[in-house]
């Protein structure tokens with residue numbers, strides 16, 4: 234019997250890699266996400282969630298049935314997220330049910346609603362990880378983003394409670410025009426407490442396709458500059474650039490695990506390949522998970538990149554986050570590309586040393602990006 | 609050595625593809641900071657521990673089902689049961 238988590242960390246990583254590689258070709262849904270609600274007590278400017286009051290959220294019983302079915306199908310890593318999952322009055326019941334099924338649970342929360350009672354349970358039955366988004370280092374910026382007075386204090390109090398219980402916490406932020414000058418401060422504060430911190434500047438539109446989050450999105454130049462100013466990210470990108478991998482030749486549109494080993498379930502019971510792909514969707518109120526999963530896997534696997542797909546053969550694939558999910562959310566079309574992502578990839582290549590951005594694959598070239606930025 | 613073990617309700621056994629994983633779910637019950645990967649024999653032993661079967665019976669089944677000598681089966685069983693007991697995943701009943 235081999236202990237694989239969490240000391241030493243390498244053993245866990247090796248275990249995770251090994252089990253992932255073993256299930257890869259078998260279409261086992263080992264990584265799952267369940268969004269308990271799209272509602273939230275905060276109103277972040279960049280938020281992509283869209284609660285639809287005309288739709289009925291899954292009930293506790295429906296969620297338990299789904300958890301039974303995904304466990305049976307082989308899900309091991311389960312992300313519980315929202316909206317704000319703690320807004321559900323039955324959150325603890327759902328969490329405990331999932332815990333007893335033996336999932337390795339990651340919980341995403343904004344931490345403003347954690348209570349000693351919730352943490353009593355989480356201490357006894359700990360999650361694999363809790364990830365809290367922090368939107369600013371100061372009350373002013375944090376609340377400018379969340380739109381709720383007093384939310385900064387609630388978040389800080391929540392984080393303190395989680396830390397007091399020694400639960401496995403990670404902090405992160407979405408970097409945007411309103412807070413990018415505070416990212417390094419958030420990072421120092423977090424790492425000063427010994428907590429892992431990460432940031433991401435890639436904001437996508439709302440799930441309805443509305444582009445509101447772009448009002449606060451960083452320009453490609455600022456996004457790449459921010460990565461460059463962070464030693465850890467800089468090193469990571471440089472490392473990536475040292476080992477560029479060739480674009481895949483299999484012609485598949487999806488190169489990730491979505492609809493292969495990973496899935497997403499929304500609060501209304503729809504199964505999808507991932508949270509960004511709202512095109513393929515299967516109603517779990519009408520179908521068993523297994524039926525829906527099999528159907529979704531085959532639908533995703535036959536999707537080919539069309540002949541004029543811009544990314545076909547692009548040498549920058551290894552440094553680019555473009556995927557059908559982004560194409561879909563930005564343009565309503567899974568075969569399209571995110572121009573912003575393309576610009577970011579080109580600038581990354583230039584800044585982090587992957588050679589000059591060549592234009593293979595139809596990327597817009599550097600001059601074009603720079604001139605756009607000057608406009 | 610004839611002993612009977614039962615499983616802790618605070619450890620969940622997961623079989624995923626051909627992999628066996630033990631997930632302790634409750635703090636203190638076992639070494640919670642860990643999850644455990646079992647090999648095939650370990651997975652089978654875990655299935656056979658039920659609060660009724662004796663270690664002698666389990667040994668016989670393992671020696672029958674796997675391509676191992678009775679001595680090897682004995683050693684596997686002893687070691688495995690020992691580590692399960694140490695982590696609080698099973699206890700003598």
Ligand code: SF4
Pocket residue numbers: 272273274275276277279280281282315316317343366
């Ligand atoms: S905390 Fe998260 S879910 Fe809530 S409004 Fe902000 S981004 Fe959206």
Ligand code: SF4
Pocket residue numbers: 543544545547548549550553554555570571574575576578579593594595596597
């Ligand atoms: S850099 Fe542009 S063309 Fe290349 S993979 Fe990314 S989005 Fe596609």
Ligand code: SF4
Pocket residue numbers: 489490491506507508509510556557558559
């Ligand atoms: S967002 Fe893109 S890369 Fe991520 S899971 Fe969805 S389709 Fe795949």
